[in-house]
Amino acid sequence: MGKNSNLRDRTACVILDAAGEVLSEFGNEANMNQVADTAGVGRATLYRYFPSREALLKAMSQRVVENVGKRLEEANLEEVSFEEAIHRITRAILGLSFPSGALIEEGIGFEPVEAKRLIMDPICKVFEKGAEQGAIRSEFSLELLSQLFIKFLRGGSLLVSKRISNMEDTAFAISSLFLDGVRNK
Amino acid sequence: MGKNSNLRDRTACVILDAAGEVLSEFGNEANMNQVADTAGVGRATLYRYFPSREALLKAMSQRVVENVGKRLEEANLEEVSFEEAIHRITRAILGLSFPSGALIEEGIGFEPVEAKRLIMDPICKVFEKGAEQGAIRSEFSLELLSQLFIKFLRGGSLLVSKRISNMEDTAFAISSLFLDGVRNK
Amino acid sequence: MGKNSNLRDRTACVILDAAGEVLSEFGNEANMNQVADTAGVGRATLYRYFPSREALLKAMSQRVVENVGKRLEEANLEEVSFEEAIHRITRAILGLSFPSGALIEEGIGFEPVEAKRLIMDPICKVFEKGAEQGAIRSEFSLELLSQLFIKFLRGGSLLVSKRISNMEDTAFAISSLFLDGVRNK
Amino acid sequence: MGKNSNLRDRTACVILDAAGEVLSEFGNEANMNQVADTAGVGRATLYRYFPSREALLKAMSQRVVENVGKRLEEANLEEVSFEEAIHRITRAILGLSFPSGALIEEGIGFEPVEAKRLIMDPICKVFEKGAEQGAIRSEFSLELLSQLFIKFLRGGSLLVSKRISNMEDTAFAISSLFLDGVRNK
DNA sequence: CAGTAAGCGAGACGGTACGTCGGGTCTTACC
DNA sequence: GGTAAGACCCGACGTACCGTCTCGCTTACTG
Known part of the structure; x- marks a missing residue:
């Protein structure tokens, strides 16, 4: 299971990277051919790894x-104050360099579980x-609060990934606003 | 612009309603045939009104x-206080009974201009x-603030349209949180 | 049945002429719109006179x-010799200035009865x-002989209507050949 | 050019046979779906082999x-007398068991070159x-003579394919008539 | 001379075939 | 044995044409 698994993982990873690239360029109209070509892989192989378009997106x-x-795990959320945790969560999520983050965040193939x-x-x-x-x-x-916070973060990450605002300002604004609004006074 | 225009508008409206119904039931996989059938209209007519799938979604x-x-226009935003305006905007947007609001909010065919x-x-x-x-x-x-507010609202409207929380609570929470966060202290 | 009938006949005639013109130019791909336009008549009127494409061709x-x-009737076939009758038939058929004779001869909408x-x-x-x-x-x-003669004439009329040979020579050749072949010796 | 070509040819042949069958049954109103179904082939495949209806007919x-x-090539026309050559040509053409010969002879998709x-x-x-x-x-x-002969043959083949007369009699009649007519006396 | 009925042009509509394209399955050959 | 190449089936998309229909408009007939 050593090399094989590694190879499998590597190929899958190549495909996923290619899919990210293609999807962020062409949006949801990108087809499996483009993904396979970009990954330098045959279409059959692509389907062997991801048996359907939906599976790939998932x-x-x-x-x-x-x-x-x-x-989030690395952020040690359990051991810091509530405020600091909110700051860390915000930075953790906004700080991702989404290859096709925005697309997925738009709900194209989201896996909720x-x-x-x-x-x-x-x-x-x-x-x-x-x-x-x-x-x-x-x-x-x-x-409700946590759901709203999540959506707030999704909104912020869209702003960042679409270059409408930079990450630092946005993260700071989100944390501050949310904390001020949510804080017990 | 008289009767003809009205008829055109009525047919277009029937089609749009049908599209909303079909899309909210079958999601983005719904095909034009289903839309036409649900609208009680031939496929050709559907294409006469909306020359492509994308045009329909738009x-x-x-x-x-x-x-x-x-x-928003009816909300008289110009003539009330900032806080009241925020409340009204929130209620205006969350209060929509989206037929396929969620779908469109997911960005399927959004028209930005x-x-x-x-x-x-x-x-x-x-x-x-x-x-x-x-x-x-x-x-x-x-x-940045207004963009974040919009995203916040989008998130909230998703929560409402997916029945995760009810409209009143969500609107109140969004307004309160955002105002508390944003208010000059 | 007087004027009305005449008008009907005249309109029908205009349409038939237009159809001949269009068909001989565009072949069997000509559409009813072209026919109606060429006839200077609405499409509805065209269909009022000829309820279907097939009916028009017929x-x-x-x-x-x-x-x-x-x-053929004017040729007084009954009162002349067999040879002269053959000559007259040939000239009668080849002498038609088919507007779309060839097309119809190709069998597009032939009415056999x-x-x-x-x-x-x-x-x-x-x-x-x-x-x-x-x-x-x-x-x-x-x-068999009469059938063959008819086909012979059809072939000759094709040659003429496609300008492959002129009418006089073709008619003479057909009559002569056929008579020489058919004549009791 | 070996197996692949053979497969291509075989599939193309299956499609052509099916097209012949369908066309001779339903006439020119037969649609591509029927052809594909009769050939036991997807419509896409049909279009891969023949990019349009017209191409198929051609x-x-x-x-x-x-x-x-x-x-005609097998008939060794060069090495026999004129009369024998005419007989052979006639039998060669009338003797074809047209699957959809009549249709094609009607000029549906004729390729003149x-x-x-x-x-x-x-x-x-x-x-x-x-x-x-x-x-x-x-x-x-x-x-003119050769053109007329061809048309004569076309007429005769129509008679045969429409079962108006049998092949032997028709071929003999055509050859005899034409030769008697055409022969130098 | 006014009213009405019938024919007409314009064009929307439902239906269906055409040709294109993408998704997903499968075979063949290569390495 | 896994992979690349690519043929294949299926079904959706968008286009075009056919035949039906309704709507006003004109025109010609009638009281």
Whole structure:
């Protein structure tokens, strides 16, 4: 399972990179041929790795989700204050250099289960801890707050990936705004 | 512009309604035949009104944009306080009963020019007036703030249209959070 | 039935002329719009007169058949010798200035019943009289001979209408060849 | 050019056979779907081989033309007397079991260039040789005579393919009539 | 002379065939 | 054995034409 698995992973990775490239250039109209050609791979091989277009998109989304999840894990969210956690989450998500992040974020092939486990759950925990510590005003449900925060981040990441604003300012603005709004006063 | 125009508008409207229905049921895989059948119209007529799939989606998006624009216009944003304007904008956008709002919000066929004129510009004016009156903290550019607010609203409208949260709570939460965050203290 | 009928006939005639013109220019790919436009008539009127494309073609064919029939009738075939009758038939058929004769002869919309009555029957009679008078060799069935003669004429008229050879020479050649071949020796 | 070419040829042949079958059954109203279905082939494949309806008809015509050409070649026209050559040509052409011969003869998709090279030219040579040998009366141009002969044959083949007369009688009648007519006396 | 009925042009409409294109399956040959 | 090349089937897309229909407009007939 050593080399083979590695080779498989490497080929899959090449394909995913190519797909990211093609999708971010041509949008959702990109076809499987372009992906295969860009990956330097036959169309058959492409279908062997990803049995359908949807599967490919899902895998791309999955990879992004895993990236974000890893960043969140590295951020040690459990061990810092609520405010700092919010800052870190924001930077973690906005800081991604999405190859086709925006596209996937537009909902092309989103895979919700893993996204929930790897992204939503850690964020929810942060909100729960913040609530326990009395750092969050209690008028709104945690569910709603965390969902809104996520959407806020999605919006911000779109701004960044479309070069409408730079990452630093946007992250700072999002964190500040959200914290000021959400903070118990 | 009399009867003929009305008839054209009526047929176009029937088609757009059907498209909304089909798209919200089958998602982006819905085909033109389904739309035509649901509209009770021949495929040729469908193409006579909307010369391509993309044109149809654009028109749907356009209609949503115009709806929002009309609501914003009726909201008298110019004559109320900044805070009240933010509340009204939020309710205006979240209060839409999107037939396929979510789909369009996902960016399937978005038409940016009209959206800017009818939605972005009034909102930007509100922010500008708020800034002049000193109601907004000056650390962030107005551009960034208004963009973030829009994305925030988009996120919220997704939550509502996907029944994750109800409209009233979401609108109130968005307005409150955003105002608390944005307000000059 | 007087004026009305005349008007009807005149309009129908204009349409048939236009159809002949269009068909001989564009071949069988000509569409009804072209015919209507060339006739200076609305498409609806065209369909009022000829309820289908096929009906139009049939009518065109019918008109040619009637023309030929009239010529044959004027030729007094019954009262001349077999040889002279053959000559007259040949000239009658080749002498038509087919507007779209060739096309119809190609079989686009041929109406066989009238053709038989107006064209085949007189010709067959000529052959029968010729046989009775012993002017025709008896080895071949009259049926076959007359059919072959018709086809021979069709071929010749194609040559003429496509300007491959002129009418006089062709008619003379056909009559002479056929008579020499068919004559009892 | 080995197997691949053979496969291509085989598939093309299957399609042409199917087209012949469908066309002779449904006439010129047969659609490409029927052809593809009858051939047991997808419509896309049909269009890969014959990029348009017209191309398919042309290919069918071409195949008939080649068949006739081959028969004429096998007939050794150069080495027999003029009379025998005329007999052989007649039998060669009338003897074809047209799958959709009549249709093509009706001129649906006729390809004139090859027809001239493979059919007209050998026949013309026969006439030229006949003229040199003094077997043909000199009053008519060879061009006209050969054209008329061709048309005569077309007429006869129509009679045969439409079962109006049988092949043997028709071929004998055509040859005899034409020879008697054309022969120098 | 006014009213009406019938024919007409214009053009929208439903339906269907055509030709293109992309997705997904499969075979063949290569390495 | 995995891969590249590519043929194949399926079905959607967008176009064009056919035949039907409705709408006003003109025109000619009628009271």
